[in-house]
Amino acid sequence: MRKIGLIGGMSWVSTELYYRRINTKVQQACGHDFSAPMVIESLDFNGLIRTTDKPAWSEAAEIISSAAKRVEQAGATAILIAANSMHKVYDEVVDAVSIPVLHIADAVGARMKADGVTSAALIGTRNVMTEPWYRQRLIEHGVSLLPPDMDRVEELDRIIYDELMKGIVRRDAERTLKTFITNIDKTGVKAVVLGCTELNLIVDVNANILPIYDSTTIHADAGVDWILGAD
Known part of the structure; x- marks a missing residue:
């Protein structure tokens, strides 16, 4: 199995949903002794919540891109950003890493x-x-x-x-x-x-x-x- 990187904390509630779903589906496919190889970077949502103006979005892009680099360095072979709204900075994140980011x-x-x-x-x-x-x-x-x-x-x-x-x-x-x-x-x-x-x-x-x-x-x-x- 390939290791995946999950950028979460936006919110912790959805990160939990992702973790449970991914591991449940991996167990269904491979057996109950298996769990998903995963790197989780859980961000502090306080610095990202309700981002609105251009400077704030530039900062969000920097925060998530830095997180993407860390999960890549930790061995992830692809990345999931566990928040719909933060895909607004998807292009910047893609440019920051050499592994796929699944939109x-x-x-x-x-x-x-x-x-x-x-x-x-x-x-x-x-x-x-x-x-x-x-x-x-x-x-x-x-x-x-x-x-x-x-x-x-x-x-x-x-x-x-x-x-x-x-x-x-x-x-x-x-x-x-x-x-x-x-x-x-x-x-x-x-x-x-x-x-x-x-x-x-x-x-x-x-x-x-x-x-x-x-x-x-x-x-x-x-x-x-x-x-x-x-x-």
């Missing part, structure tokens, strides 16, 4: 293309929902996207940053997401993309009125494919 939106887009899904709504943090760098990746895989609903953006940002990233799961948040998805279904799109690595805590991925593409599990599974040499 979360490419993993989701490839899965949707394989399933024949051509339209979806993207929900997540503000920068994921409203900026082109993430949306364009999905579009390149043949997926047309519903325009972002700004009222939905505000409420999702609050739930993600004030609750989910702190490990807080509230029934009110579950009801809010259920309402959002019900309203999205009325638009005629064929799927929903969870573009935040903690949203699966309040969305039932396997039992919903629309197919749910959970970026966390799909990205983690791409990491498993790399570990097992199935890329």
Whole structure:
């Protein structure tokens, strides 16, 4: 098996989800005595949370690129950045290392293309929902996207940053997401993309009125494919 590098801490909640998913899938493939060869660089999210202006994003790129270099030096043969929003600095991270960095939106887009899904709504943090760098990746895989609903953006940002990233799961948040998805279904799109690595805590991925593409599990599974040499 190949060793993979996981850049986490953004938040620790999603890092835990990645670690569990990757090891569960490796055990399913190889047997219960196996676990995934992995290097984890868990960053202090306090220096990265709610990054907004250009200087702050430049600093974020530097922090994550430095982390990528460290996991490469520790023997990782590919890298996962365990946060959708931090893929905004993906190009800078790629330039900093000589090993592949597996883009979360490419993993989701490839899965949707394989399933024949051509339209979806993207929900997540503000920068994921409203900026082109993430949306364009999905579009390149043949997926047309519903325009972002700004009222939905505000409420999702609050739930993600004030609750989910702190490990807080509230029934009110579950009801809010259920309402959002019900309203999205009325638009005629064929799927929903969870573009935040903690949203699966309040969305039932396997039992919903629309197919749910959970970026966390799909990205983690791409990491498993790399570990097992199935890329």
